[in-house]
Amino acid sequence: MRNIKLTIEYDGGRYLGWQRLGNSDKTIQGKIEAILTKLLGTTTEIVGSGRTDAGTHARGQIANFKTNSTISLTEIGDVFNHQLPRDIVVKKVEEVPERFHARYNATGKKYSYHVWNNSIPSAFERHYSFHFPEELNLDLVNQACEKLIGTHDFIGFSSLKKTKKSTVRTIKELSITQEGSLLHFTFVGDGFLYKMVRIIMGTLLEIGTGKMELASIDEIFENKTRSEAGMTVPSHGLFLDEVYYN
Amino acid sequence: MRNIKLTIEYDGGRYLGWQRLGNSDKTIQGKIEAILTKLLGTTTEIVGSGRTDAGTHARGQIANFKTNSTISLTEIGDVFNHQLPRDIVVKKVEEVPERFHARYNATGKKYSYHVWNNSIPSAFERHYSFHFPEELNLDLVNQACEKLIGTHDFIGFSSLKKTKKSTVRTIKELSITQEGSLLHFTFVGDGFLYKMVRIIMGTLLEIGTGKMELASIDEIFENKTRSEAGMTVPSHGLFLDEVYYN
Numbered sequence: 001m002r003n004i005k006l007t008i009e010y011d012g013g014r015y016l017g018w019q020r021l022g023n024s025d026k027t028i029q030g031k032i033e034a035i036l037t038k039l040l041g042t043t044t045e046i047v048g049s050g051r052t053d054a055g056t057h058a059r060g061q062i063a064n065f066k067t068n069s070t071i072s073l074t075e076i077g078d079v080f081n082h083q084l085p086r087d088i089v090v091k092k093v094e095e096v097p098e099r100f101h102a103r104y105n106a107t108g109k110k111y112s113y114h115v116w117n118n119s120i121p122s123a124f125e126r127h128y129s130f131h132f133p134e135e136l137n138l139d140l141v142n143q144a145c146e147k148l149i150g151t152h153d154f155i156g157f158s159s160l161k162k163t164k165k166s167t168v169r170t171i172k173e174l175s176i177t178q179e180g181s182l183l184h185f186t187f188v189g190d191g192f193l194y195k196m197v198r199i200i201m202g203t204l205l206e207i208g209t210g211k212m213e214l215a216s217i218d219e220i221f222e223n224k225t226r227s228e229a230g231m232t233v234p235s236h237g238l239f240l241d242e243v244y245y246n
Numbered sequence: 247m248r249n250i251k252l253t254i255e256y257d258g259g260r261y262l263g264w265q266r267l268g269n270s271d272k273t274i275q276g277k278i279e280a281i282l283t284k285l286l287g288t289t290t291e292i293v294g295s296g297r298t299d300a301g302t303h304a305r306g307q308i309a310n311f312k313t314n315s316t317i318s319l320t321e322i323g324d325v326f327n328h329q330l331p332r333d334i335v336v337k338k339v340e341e342v343p344e345r346f347h348a349r350y351n352a353t354g355k356k357y358s359y360h361v362w363n364n365s366i367p368s369a370f371e372r373h374y375s376f377h378f379p380e381e382l383n384l385d386l387v388n389q390a391c392e393k394l395i396g397t398h399d400f401i402g403f404s405s406l407k408k409t410k411k412s413t414v415r416t417i418k419e420l421s422i423t424q425e426g427s428l429l430h431f432t433f434v435g436d437g438f439l440y441k442m443v444r445i446i447m448g449t450l451l452e453i454g455t456g457k458m459e460l461a462s463i464d465e466i467f468e469n470k471t472r473s474e475a476g477m478t479v480p481s482h483g484l485f486l487d488e489v490y491y492n
Binding site for chain 1: 256257305327333
């Protein structure tokens with residue numbers, strides 16, 4: 001069977017998230033599968049690298065599907081980009097070895113989170129960044145980023161209940177770049193727990209305003225309780241930028 | 247009487263343009279005047295630096311209004327940003343000399359036009375740039391920009407019928423910067439005729455693909471006929487960035 005890999009960009013604003021939900025056509029997976037099923041004449045499921053929450057965006061979500069059809073890659077791409085709504089774009093269609101699996105083979109991910117840090121809101125950034133009007137001490141935020149980098153049990157920074165699966169993850173990069181009032185936070189790691197990026201972001205912002213102490217990061221690692229971490233920031237500032245494979 | 251100057255940012259996507267149209271609340275001017283009239287308790291009109299078309303955005307539209315009210319500038323700003331829809335933002339509220347007039351005193355304007363130049367569309371740029379999938383020869387486009395800079399009769403690059411008013415304008419800057427697939431065209435001039443930026447843009451793009459010759463710019467200046475210029479590109483790629491005053 002042929003195995004086809006898709007690189008997908010989406011503006012998640014109108015959707016309930018990546019994962020198909022019954023017959024709702026308000027998910028990205030559902031939209032893509034509906035077109036494939038019609039195109040290939042047989043129910044076709046795609047495997048994504050992972051879910052994204054309602055409202056979260058992606059610049060490089062990866063998915064794959066199997067088919068016996070001999071349809072060309074160009075034709076698949078053309079059909080997607082004619083039939084998908086304009087807030088979902090298939091950027092690349094590739095044939096990959098049959099063993100490739102978008103979720104199991106992913107070795108890491110890159111996310112970014114955008115903050116509009118100005119007392120005045122922005123008409124243009126309102127869909128793609130979190131408006132945070134309070135002043136931030138970026139020195140402290142950078143020190144907090146340093147503490148989070150590395151291999152830790154991140155359960156205190158997730159919405160997970162206790163689980164038998166490992167909640168140890170490695171953050172390889174957590175950095176900030178600034179463009180005027182826009183702060184871009186970049187997260188690179190081997191994997192991220194449920195809501196982990198958004199809870200870390202909330203914690204970073206509360207450290208930046210002085211509401212939380214820098215030392216509370218060590219305490220959350222030690223005590224492993226979510227209640228001590230910061231707020232969960234809204235999903236519309238979050239982008240899945242890239243999925244890594246070997 | 248006090249004279250208050252406003253600096254306004256808006257995402258024009260949902261609006262019929264700047265200028266008030268009867269009782270429609272689908273104009274930027276209408277939205278702002280409705281709030282002012284309620285706040286000040288008397289019908290209040292604002293003067294904008296100029297109109298923007300339906301769908302066109304602004305990062306720095308300027309307007310002014312007169313009032314006898316003693317309300318503070320901070321309160322005016324707060325009321326706007328609580329009551330305006332999130333796609334209109336009043337960035338600055340200032341008290342100015344009574345003779346200041348947002349339209350008559352404007353000495354120049356800066357516009358930008360954004361083009362997404364890639365065969366694959368962008369989910370994020372779709373509201374703020376014109377998707378132009380054809381390959382462009384940017385050398386030719388830059389040469390065309392050089393020809394347009396300076397003082398010329400731009401009537402052939404506007405939608406105006408013959409008029410007694412002067413259609414001579416000076417373009418001081420017309421430059422291109424590139425960020426990946428995104429092309430930013432910057433226009434600075436003493437004033438722009440109706441649809442002039444969008445018709446110049448259409449002409450530049452048609453020169454870039456080879457559909458029009460570089461020499462046609464000289465012909466349009468000479469013959470003064472709109473029919474020889476390029477298409478009018480869509481309004482959603484256009485931003486009024488700044489209005490200049492002495």
